[in-house]
Amino acid sequence: MTTFVDRVELHVAAGSGGHGCASVHREKFKPLGGPDGGNGGRGGDVILVVDQDVTTLLDYHHHPHRKATNGAPGAGDHRAGKDGQDLVLTVPDGTVVLDKQGNVLADLVGQGTTFVAAQGGRGGLGNAALASAxxxxxxxxxxxxxxDERDVVLELKTVADVALVGYPSAGKSSLISVLSAAKPKIADYPFTTLVPxxxxxxxxSTVYTIADVPGLIPGASKGKGLGLEFLRHVERCSVLVHVLDTATLESDRDPVSDLDVIEEELxxxxxxxxxxxxxxxxxKIDVPDGQDLADMVRPDLEERGYRVFEVSAxxxxxxxxxxxxxxxxxxxxRAAKPKEEATRIVIRPKAVDDAGFTVKREDAEGEPLFRVRGEKPERWVRQTDFxxxxxxxxxxxxxxxxxxxxELMKAGARHGDGVAIGPEDNAVVFDWEPTVMAGAEMLGRRGEDHRFEAPRPAAQRRRDRQAERDESEREYDEFDPF
Known part of the structure; x- marks a missing residue:
């Protein structure tokens, strides 16, 4: 049964925001008390948190789909919906978060380090929040x-000071077992060690961690054997130790050639x-002929500039x-490493000429189509009840x-042309009707209810209606492209 997993693909989904409520306050002797619909709750985030008590990604190997809870919808009487609960996923120290294309999204090192893998959706505003003069x-x-819904790849890179590298059965597990209190599996066959x-x-006065990396063989850097699976566990180590076998039974191997092969793979x-x-x-200098072979190769290794130690685990x-x-x-x-700086908040203001959206012409099957992309218009579309x-x-x-x-006018859009807001796989498409005075404004004063206004004399009401008609006609003539 698998007990150690250091690479998984995780499918995370944040909670959706709750819908806002459209409601009018009503009570005895006050039938039109005004809008009182509450806002929807925020959806929960999916958050990755480093926990040093966690050493494997096994749990996500068995359960790769994780979802936070949704926000609750708003209700009347100005009652806001409850926020969704964040989903906190603990990961081992040294976990790297990547997207499906292999781009690094976060490198989680240190107890308590967090990364929001999926952002919860905003709650919709109720009609009470939308009310204005x-x-x-x-x-x-x-x-x-x-x-947000996204697929991320989690890769574990062991956080240690020293890495023992070498051929299978070179004695790395035996060495770490006598240098520390670790109790790895030890046997006389290759690839006994399957996990770091x-x-x-x-x-x-120095305390440091040491990692026993599974055996490497020629071609490990290209994925042969267990190379690619575990070479990444060496990346964070500050010091490398070549463990060379002076008692190998393979006739085509010797300590110097083993060293050359591992160096080439690194x-x-x-x-x-x-x-x-x-x-x-x-x-293994305790093995017959092991000490003799060590005495033979040591001068050559020292001549290359290596510090050489003869040991027997x-x-x-x-x-x-x-x-x-x-x-x-x-x-x-450790002394050479730069001191960690305090956490800084980097503010990157938008350019003064950044409109927050783009308009691009993408003709489809000979028909004109203009695609609008941008965080605001795409979010507004998702918030609209059509x-x-x-x-x-x-x-x-x-x-x-x-x-x-x-911008659509500048891009050459004409009456009846198709306009898509959003990406190709999830867009709202409609036929454009160019009216700068948009939507229901052409039908009158949207959102106003004269029952909430004080009575006006009949003559004043007629003058106001005529003024509104004249203003509408002037604005339409001014902005009508045709």
Whole structure:
């Protein structure tokens, strides 16, 4: 049964926002008390949080689909809907979050580090929040915005100071078991270690972690054996230790050639591994002829500039010197690292000429089609109840104020041309009717109910109606492109 998983594909869905409520306050002797519809609740986020007690992504391997709760809809009497509950997913220290294309979205290192993998949708405004001096009695409310849905890839890269690398059965697991309290599986056949093992070592005043990486073979950087599965666990380590077998039974292998092969694989893999501080351990000197082979190859290795240690994990020889040498390299690596800066908030204001949307002509099957993309217009479309004429008119007014109609005219859109708002797979398409005075404005004073106004003399009402008609005609003549 699988007990360790270091790469999974996770499907996350945030909660959708609750719909706003369209309601009118009513009570005895006060039948038209005004709009009192409450706002919908916000949808819950999906949040990844580093927990050092978690060491594997196994849970997400078995249950890859995760969804936060939706916000509740608003209600009358100014009652707002309840916000959806955030879904918090714990991940191991060193988890990297990528999108499906392999782009890094977040590198989660350190206890408590968080990343919002999917943002919850906004709650829709109720008609009480939409009321204004100009729109006293809105007969509509805004819908809640759907939450984000995305597929992310989680990759675990072990966080350790020292990585033991080498061929299978070189004695890496035995070495980590005697240097630390770790108890990895040890056997006399290749690829005994199938998961990285971590141990904590104390050498004087220095405490550091050491990782036993599963055995590497020629072609590991190209995916042969377990290479690609576990080479990434070496990336975060500050020091590399080549564990070379001086008692191998394979006639075509020797410590120097083993070192050359592993170095080439580290170089091919990249990620800066070829420049990490490293030393060489000649293991199994307690085996007959093991010490003789170590004496033969040591001068050659030292001539290449390596620090060489002869050890025996079984006989516990040379372990103290190795432990203190590693502590020295780890201390140097820690001192060379730049000090962590306090968290900064980077503010990137939009350009003064950024309209917040784009209009692009995309003719489809010989028919003109203009696509509008932008965070605001796409969100407004999702918030609109297209079964409510007043809500559609409100959307048209918002788009006109944003400048969408003006840009459509500049792009060459004509009466009856198709306009799509949103991406190809999820767009609202309609035939354009160019009226800068948008939507229900052409029908009169949208959202106003004269029952909420004080009575006016008949002559005054006639003058006001005529003034409104004259103003409408002037504005229509001014903006009519035809």
């Amino acid at each position: 100009r729109r006293k009695a809105p007969g509509f409310a805004l819908l809640g915005v759907p939450g 093992n971590l141990g904590v070592v104390t050498a004087g 170089k091919e893999y990249g990620a800066g591994l070829e420049n990490r501080p490293r030393l060489v351990v000649l293991n 079984v006989a516990h020889k040379g372990l103290k010197e190795l432990s203190y040498a590693l502590a020295e390299l780890v201390s140097e690596a 079964n409510n004429d007043e809500a559609v008119g409100y959307l048209a007014d918002r788009l006109a104020r944003l400048g969408v109609e003006e």
